[in-house]
Amino acid sequence: MSTAPHTWPRLFVQDDLGQKKQVILSIDQTHYLLHVMRIREGEPLRLFNGRHGEWRAVMPAAPTRKKDPAQLLMEDPLRLQKKEPDLWLCCAPIKRAPFEFMIQKATELGVSVVQPILTARTQVRDFNRQRLQTIATEAAEQSERLSVPEIREPLALDGLIKNWPARRLPLIGAEFGKAVPIAQGLSSALAGARPTAAIITGPEGGFMPEEMDRLSALPESLRLRLGPRILRADTAALAALSCWQALCGDWKNEAEARPSPLTL
Amino acid sequence: MSTAPHTWPRLFVQDDLGQKKQVILSIDQTHYLLHVMRIREGEPLRLFNGRHGEWRAVMPAAPTRKKDPAQLLMEDPLRLQKKEPDLWLCCAPIKRAPFEFMIQKATELGVSVVQPILTARTQVRDFNRQRLQTIATEAAEQSERLSVPEIREPLALDGLIKNWPARRLPLIGAEFGKAVPIAQGLSSALAGARPTAAIITGPEGGFMPEEMDRLSALPESLRLRLGPRILRADTAALAALSCWQALCGDWKNEAEARPSPLTL
Numbered sequence: 056m057s058t059a060p061h062t063w064p065r066l067f068v069q070d071d072l073g074q075k076k077q078v079i080l081s082i083d084q085t086h087y088l089l090h091v092m093r094i095r096e097g098e099p100l101r102l103f104n105g106r107h108g109e110w111r112a113v114m115p116a117a118p119t120r121k122k123d124p125a126q127l128l129m130e131d132p133l134r135l136q137k138k139e140p141d142l143w144l145c146c147a148p149i150k151r152a153p154f155e156f157m158i159q160k161a162t163e164l165g166v167s168v169v170q171p172i173l174t175a176r177t178q179v180r181d182f183n184r185q186r187l188q189t190i191a192t193e194a195a196e197q198s199e200r201l202s203v204p205e206i207r208e209p210l211a212l213d214g215l216i217k218n219w220p221a222r223r224l225p226l227i228g229a230e231f232g233k234a235v236p237i238a239q240g241l242s243s244a245l246a247g248a249r250p251t252a253a254i255i256t257g258p259e260g261g262f263m264p265e266e267m268d269r270l271s272a273l274p275e276s277l278r279l280r281l282g283p284r285i286l287r288a289d290t291a292a293l294a295a296l297s298c299w300q301a302l303c304g305d306w307k308n309e310a311e312a313r314p315s316p317l318t319l
Numbered sequence: 320m321s322t323a324p325h326t327w328p329r330l331f332v333q334d335d336l337g338q339k340k341q342v343i344l345s346i347d348q349t350h351y352l353l354h355v356m357r358i359r360e361g362e363p364l365r366l367f368n369g370r371h372g373e374w375r376a377v378m379p380a381a382p383t384r385k386k387d388p389a390q391l392l393m394e395d396p397l398r399l400q401k402k403e404p405d406l407w408l409c410c411a412p413i414k415r416a417p418f419e420f421m422i423q424k425a426t427e428l429g430v431s432v433v434q435p436i437l438t439a440r441t442q443v444r445d446f447n448r449q450r451l452q453t454i455a456t457e458a459a460e461q462s463e464r465l466s467v468p469e470i471r472e473p474l475a476l477d478g479l480i481k482n483w484p485a486r487r488l489p490l491i492g493a494e495f496g497k498a499v500p501i502a503q504g505l506s507s508a509l510a511g512a513r514p515t516a517a518i519i520t521g522p523e524g525g526f527m528p529e530e531m532d533r534l535s536a537l538p539e540s541l542r543l544r545l546g547p548r549i550l551r552a553d554t555a556a557l558a559a560l561s562c563w564q565a566l567c568g569d570w571k572n573e574a575e576a577r578p579s580p581l582t583l
Contacts, residue, residue, distance in 0.1 A: 239571070306502065
């Protein structure tokens, strides 16, 4: 009980959070809690749901039968829910291992929505969305985020363009054609009036020239170049997200001094 | 012969390159050339060695016996060797799969040297350096780099600090303690006089406070914060490299219009 809150296990749940509320975990989460985190009765843990901040909770009693779900009791609030950057990643799906890696990293980098897009050169058109959502949830738990990004069902590029949200700035990773250096482009984006943005990256092999033309026709869209080397699809997405956070997102806020995770 | 040079296979070799010079490939490279790239007699390919730019070459004749190495003949220069960013990544080794991934990505992101460092909390103290060098070589071939980063033998953190190269700016990924937002820190680094830099990142669990103190005692060192979320070791390294390239490296150069890789 004397350990610091940031060392306590953290779980994302769907239920409402609040003083004295109870949560019944899923069987998977119960297994994780009891056999991976090895939580015992009365030990503190943390819950978040993307809406009500982060709460301290305990498991008052371990489940009596082996297959029973664990029940948790919420005690006190630890952190208030706060506004997080509203940044989409619209990316063509890639092979399983690098796609899972990309979702994990994009979650740590603070993306709010991942919208897979199907383009002419997209080789991978099928993936396990639920598994990617689980990976995003685990990455959110471990990265101390107060939210879990939404991994959406794939959408044809045309559909995305046709229904583009008016206030979202399209930032296109452009490995060919005309483009501005990413830092210069993001600085100009910052000066604009759009409150939200989307990084748009293509599949291995890139967008077709006509796809790039259609994307570029979105109002105020910016074509950003990530240097002279050819980047893999996942590298380009993660690099663009990092640069956006550094120049336009919550990485530019004055950094608070933070305790070492293992020494307090 | 009518295809564009940027679609030709690319190989890194150790030999000197120049007009009419011959190169004898290793058995591994011969296999790659004949059975993965499926190159046939007279088809163009590209060679680079990190010193003499990029050259067009052909295989005048396929090896007559199955285990013979392929011989290549250099024809014309395609690109001159040019100065590339001089950026080190000093990072604690991590588990095999994410470490390999990190080396691949760091190569695409234009790192010049990867210096593994052993810190107090480094769990992984042993790795196959030669395999990582091969991964870096393949990533360099595919990313159109004119050089291959050097993957060094691991060094204790103390040794690194003791022999720190005087003109190299230490940029420390600081997940705890005092730090400046990375974009702000890199802007001030850019204004300084140090021509070269090193990104320094810790293991899972981070640096010990006393390790951070010793790193921070390096002259002009900067402690950089990568936002409010906890990043994995590999994510932090790749994000910091991306931000450095965007703000201080060759990503800030005016982008040239570039042809689509698959349409010319």
